[in-house]
Amino acid sequence: MKKRYWLFVPLLIFAVLAVLLWQGLGRDPSSRESALLEKLFPAFSLTTLEDSDKAVDASLLKGQVTLVNVWGEWCPTCKREMPQLLALAERGVHLVGVDYKDTRDNGQRFLDEFGNPFALNIFDPEGSLGFDLGVYGAPESFIVDANGNIRYHHTGYIKPEDIDDVIMPEIQRWQ
Amino acid sequence: MAVIARGRVAPPRALMLALVATVLVVLAGVVCADDLHHFDDPALQSRYDALTETLRCPKCQNQAIGDSGSPIAGDMRRYVDRALRRGDSDDDIRDAMAERFGDYVLYRPPLEWRTVALWAGPGVVVLLGLLAIAAVIRSRRGEQAPALDENERQRLETLLSRHDRLDNQDRSDQ
Numbered sequence: 001m002k003k004r005y006w007l008f009v010p011l012l013i014f015a016v017l018a019v020l021l022w023q024g025l026g027r028d029p030s031s032r033e034s035a036l037l038e039k040l041f042p043a044f045s046l047t048t049l050e051d052s053d054k055a056v057d058a059s060l061l062k063g064q065v066t067l068v069n070v071w072g073e074w075c076p077t078c079k080r081e082m083p084q085l086l087a088l089a090e091r092g093v094h095l096v097g098v099d100y101k102d103t104r105d106n107g108q109r110f111l112d113e114f115g116n117p118f119a120l121n122i123f124d125p126e127g128s129l130g131f132d133l134g135v136y137g138a139p140e141s142f143i144v145d146a147n148g149n150i151r152y153h154h155t156g157y158i159k160p161e162d163i164d165d166v167i168m169p170e171i172q173r174w175q
Numbered sequence: 176m177a178v179i180a181r182g183r184v185a186p187p188r189a190l191m192l193a194l195v196a197t198v199l200v201v202l203a204g205v206v207c208a209d210d211l212h213h214f215d216d217p218a219l220q221s222r223y224d225a226l227t228e229t230l231r232c233p234k235c236q237n238q239a240i241g242d243s244g245s246p247i248a249g250d251m252r253r254y255v256d257r258a259l260r261r262g263d264s265d266d267d268i269r270d271a272m273a274e275r276f277g278d279y280v281l282y283r284p285p286l287e288w289r290t291v292a293l294w295a296g297p298g299v300v301v302l303l304g305l306l307a308i309a310a311v312i313r314s315r316r317g318e319q320a321p322a323l324d325e326n327e328r329q330r331l332e333t334l335l336s337r338h339d340r341l342d343n344q345d346r347s348d349q
Contacts, residue, residue: 034277035273035274035276035277035278131254134233134275136232136247
C-alpha cells in the first residue's frame with residue numbers, strides 16, 4: 001500500500017485554522033492593547049473641575065501611583081462604576097478623575113449625586129486630553145506609576161470583581 | 176360609501192409623506208456623516224477623503240472614521256482636518272492616530288515582525304497550493320491505466336456493442 005499520509009494535510013490545516021478562529025470568536029472585540037502602555041502620560045494644560053482658575057499639567061501625576069479615571073456626567077456606565085471607585089479610594093488608592101466632554105455644572109452635579117472618590121478632577125470639556133490618551137468611550141481607566149508612565153489601561157467599566165482581580169494587583173505591582 | 180372614497184384618496188398622500196420622510200432620513204444621514212469638513216483646495220479635499228476612508232473608527236467594529244457617527248470618529252475627523260490645514264503629511268497623521276489608538280485604526284497595518292504572517296500568509300498559502308498541484312501532476316505523469324486482460328476486453332466489447340444497438344433503436348423509434 002502506498003503511503004498516503006499527505007491526505008491528512010488538509011485536515012491538519014483545517015484543525016489549526018479551526019482552533020485559531022475559535023479563539024478569535026471567544027475574544028472580546030472591544031478590548032485591545034493600549035498604544036500608550038509604557039509611555040509617558042501625555043502632556044496637557046487644563047483646569048480642574050473644582051476650580052476654573054487652577055491650572056494643572058502632567059506633573060500632577062508624579063510621585064505616587066495613580067488611577068486616572070475618564071468619566072462624564074453623560075455616561076451612564078460611569079454612574080455604575082462609581083461604587084467601585086469609591087471602594088478603591090477607601091483602600092487608599094490615589095484617584096484622579098478626567099471629566100471628559102462635560103460641562104462644569106453637570107460634572108459637579110454628578111459628583112454631588114454619586115460621591116467623589118477623586119483627589120482632583122481634570123476638566124476636559126473638548127476631550128483634548130481624552131484624545132491624546134486614545135480614549136474612545138468613557139469610562140476608561142489608566143494606572144500611572146510614580147514616574148508618570150502609563151502602566152495599565154482598562155477600557156470600559158471596572159466591575160466589582162475587577163477591584164481584587166485586576167486593579168489592586170496592578171496598583172501594587174507598580175508601587 | 177364616504178369611508179370607501181376616503182380610503183381611495185388617502186393612500187397617495189400617505190405614500191407622498193412616506194417618500195418625503197425617506198428622503199429626509201437619507202439626507203440627514205449624509206449630513207451627519209460628513210460633519211461638513213470642506214477644503215477649498217481640491218488636493219487637500221482628496222487627501223482628507225482618502226484619510227478618513229482608511230482610518231478605522233476605534234469605537235466601532237468595522238467602520239472608517241469618515242463613515243461613522245460615533246463621537247470619537249468625529250473627533251478624529253476634526254484632527255485630520257486641522258492637521259491637513261497646518262501642513263502635516265499623511266504619514267504624520269496616520270502615525271499620530273496609531274500613537275494614540277493603536278495600529279487597530281490603520282486599515283493597512285505596518286509591515287513588522289509582528290505582522291509578517293498577516294502580510295505573507297496569503298502568498299504562502301497560494302504557493303503551497305501551487306506546489307501541491309505540481310506534486311500531484313508530477314506523480315501522475317507517466318502513469319498508465321493498467322492493461323485489460325482477455326475477460327475484461329470481451330466484456331467491454333459486449334457492453335459497447337449493446338450500447339450501439341440501443342442507440343440505433345432509439346433513432347429508428349423517432
